[in-house]
Amino acid sequence: MSEAIVSAYISRKLALVLPIVFIFEGCIESFDGKSTDYENSLVVDAAISDQPGPYQVLLSRSRPFGTANSLPQTGASVCVTTLEGVCYPFKEVAPGKYLSDSAEWRGQPGTTYKLEIDVNGIHFESSEELLRSTPAIDSVYYELEERYTDAEEVLSGIALFVDTHDENNSTKFYKWTSIESWEIKIEYPIDFNLWKCYDSDTSKIIQIATTRGLSKNVVSRHELNYVSTEGFRLGSYYSLLVQQSAIDQKAYSYWSEIKQSNEMAGSLFDIQHYPIRGNIYNTSDAEEVVLGYFEVLSIQDKRIFISRRDVKDLNFPGPSCYSVWDGPPPDPRFLPRRCTDCTYHGGSLKKPDFWPN
Structure with a gap:
């Protein structure tokens, strides 16, 4: 995998957490704290860029507080699609780890992408994300x-x-x-x-x-x-x-909350004090908590x-x-x-x- 898409191979340890009333900044929806069962939530770590692939999508399930390891989500169908309906599939190469075909494609600035995941008949997808150009x-x-x-x-x-x-x-x-x-x-x-x-x-x-x-x-x-x-x-x-x-305000708000929640660790998959929703949701149940963020990036290094x-x-x-x-x-x-x-x-x-x- 190229340096430009290295995603900081991170320890994945999400926890069952105490409900806290919190309003997310910008476009991220609010969390009212009414639902307290976040065990077994789908956790997504996914990014594509304008750099050579392959790109990876990591899928797991959140675990109760004090559990050492996350549970990889195996057997999923993963695809990144364009507005024109072109699907770029990802293949599971290890439990919970899905890779794209690096020889087939890379992200194009100005193109909008969406992540789609099917797990046991349940369909998850991200919001549509524009791959915007990044200044040097x-x-x-x-x-x-x-x-x-x-x-x-x-x-x-x-x-x-x-x-x-x-x-x-x-x-x-x-x-x-x-x-x-x-x-x-x-x-x-x-x-x-x-x-x-x-x-x-x-x-x-x-x-x-x-x-x-x-x-x-x-x-x-x-x-x-x-x-x-x-x-x-x-x-x-x-x-x-x-x-x-370059990211948009929605992504900035999301990462600001992750940073505030876990300043020292700085990882999506370290223990969080409250569930921070990203841009991925269950298309049949908007109330289901899905953790993680689908990033679409151009990179200057x-x-x-x-x-x-x-x-x-x-x-x-x-x-x-x-x-x-x-x-x-x-x-x-x-x-x-x-x-x-x-x-x-x-x-x-x-x-x-x-x-x-």
Whole structure:
């Protein structure tokens, strides 16, 4: 699957929740709290874009509070359709995971799409969603910065920001996905082939912004991430891929509520304090709670690379393996594996295609 449609492979743990009276902003319908049974609700995580596929649709069922794992929804019929009635089918490749045919199609800006799902004779569909064009990213940059932890300890690191604007004024709502990649270099490899690994992670923090109410359609210094010198991220070479999409007010309101409900986790499928309805519904029963959102996105991206030399003025922890020996070890074979094998830390030996030589 291409980077542009990576959807932050997320842990899916929806809960049975306490009823809370809440009115959603904008076009999202209100929730009156009268119905309290949200166990076994259909949960949908779905997106298509103008980037190469395949695209994926994840289907599951919500579980009671305290249940560790969600229940995948298998055996569904999944299709993305256009206003002209063209159906692009998705095939179930793993329990609850449905993929499109990447060679067949990709989303086209200016086209309206709808997600349709059939489960055991029940038909679900999304509202019609326009794939709107996204303005380019002006810049992605970083600044050295110290911050305090909750324990009042000082962290040394970098804050990463994005700037953008829309001179055509076609959107006032923005959403970003950040994908980190970094080198892992260990101090005393026994085998030189195990000296350097590569790892990556997609941020689970929901990043959205609006220029509504501003005199200019400009987003300036929107913080995407803070990376400290702890761990391996800034120890050798670090990269951040930023993917930007224009969204509408309805999607912005939805993600605002998800963000507010679960600020730290930032995931649709983490435990929510109340059910947040998206743009998907049961066509035969509008009162049934369906959780999730069908996103139709165009994507503009920009990548930044940061070397250890670029951030040499930060405070880095001392070599961790020196604590095993009083000074450099006489023989690496006597060191623990964390000091001699980069794969111990979860990295891959395969260098990413985009990584500099």
